Amino acid sequence: MSTGQTYPGRPLDEDLVRRLVAGRFPRWAGLPVERFPSGGTVNAVYRLGDGMAVRLPLREGGAGDLALEREWLSRLAPLLPTAVPEALGNGEPAEGYPWPWSVYRWLPGENPEAGALSEPLALAGDLAGFVTAMRGVTLPGAPRAHRGGPLGSLDAETRSAIEELRGIPQEGVDCDAVAAVWEDALRAPAWNGPPVWLHADLMPGNLLVAGGRLTSVIDFGCMGTGDPACDLFPAWNLLPAGAREVFREALGVDDATWKRGRGRTLSQALVALPYYRETNPAMAANARYVIREVLEEG
Structure with missing residues (x-):
């Protein structure tokens, strides 16, 4: 078991994410799960296969953020000039994990670095x-x-x-x-x-x-x-x-x-x-x- 981030009282790692995905989305069970390194403080992100990402709140406020995205992003997406997250599935609390979580389509690219922009x-x-x-x-x-x-x-x-x-x-x-x-x-x-x-x-x-x-x-x-x-x-x-x-x-x-x-x-x-x-x-x-x-x- 690899070491990951934590939510109150428990570790959040690849094994837990695999169990959550398998329980809620059996069609995606068995796909590789890999933690995506991030400086974010509200959510943990894991790659799911080649084309998806699992986003899990690390605290209760993050669950509210996901609910907000579920309500609005599909309506905002056609109005914006850049791609935005597209939810493919909504997970529920399970396996001791206490909050809703989501599976998104993977968006390619990298985070820009201040002081090192090419354009x-x-x-x-x-x-x-x-x-x-x-x-x-x-x-x-x-x-x-x-x-x-x-x-x-x-x-x-x-x-x-x-x-x-x-x-x-x-x-x-x-x-x-x-x-x-x-x-x-x-x-x-x-x-x-x-x-x-x-x-x-x-x-x-x-x-x-x-x-x-x-x-x-x-x-x-x-x-x-x-x-x-x-x-x-x-x-x-x-x-x-x-x-x-x-x-x-x-x-x-x-x-x-x-x-x-x-x-x-x-x-x-x-x-x-x-x-x-x-x-x-x-x-x-x-x-x-x-x-x-x-x-x-x-």
Whole structure:
């Protein structure tokens, strides 16, 4: 038995995934199961054969994300310029595993790496096209996006994270400088237009590229409607300065929305860095990249 990730009280590994699949989907029993390495923190992903993936929540909130995807992704898919996850089967709690889980069609590609993009300007245009398409969605009954609310709702945890980073000098974060950027974002006018559809978690780990171009966007568990600034994350968590400007110009982002987007992305990084610095190298590295890019932008 191989070692895998854990959910409360029990290991999650290939053997358990095989039993779950065999019990719920006998037609797929016997297909190879292999853990897919990921920096994600909410779900575990396993390859199932050559063309499928099994996604299993690691905590109860992840089960809610899968339910959200089940409800909306099939309706969103034809409206978007890139591929999105396609559910092939929905699993139920079994074998001691407590939450619903899903089987998806495998989407090829690799996660882009900040600082190592082969086609940054083209990728910026692709990302802007995806965000524009999301904003143009008019499906009724939309949920509220996980990160779609007022920027001020993040103030307490952001300031707490800054103070925590003051106590970790080896990270070298200029805490006074990031606090100034955060306060500038808080002063920006709030969004006063109608809420728009958002992915709301455009991290590098939720993007797939091939040949440097965007091919798929995955993990829609935070989606819903809210402030359009919430989908500006790639400007600082992935794109270099020149591509960042391409992204902004393609979206026609005004100064206030840009400041709120920068503040949101910075807040996420400031909270993530002390939390993940010793447990999740990918998340910690991206947080450092965000902080550096935000401060260099000025």
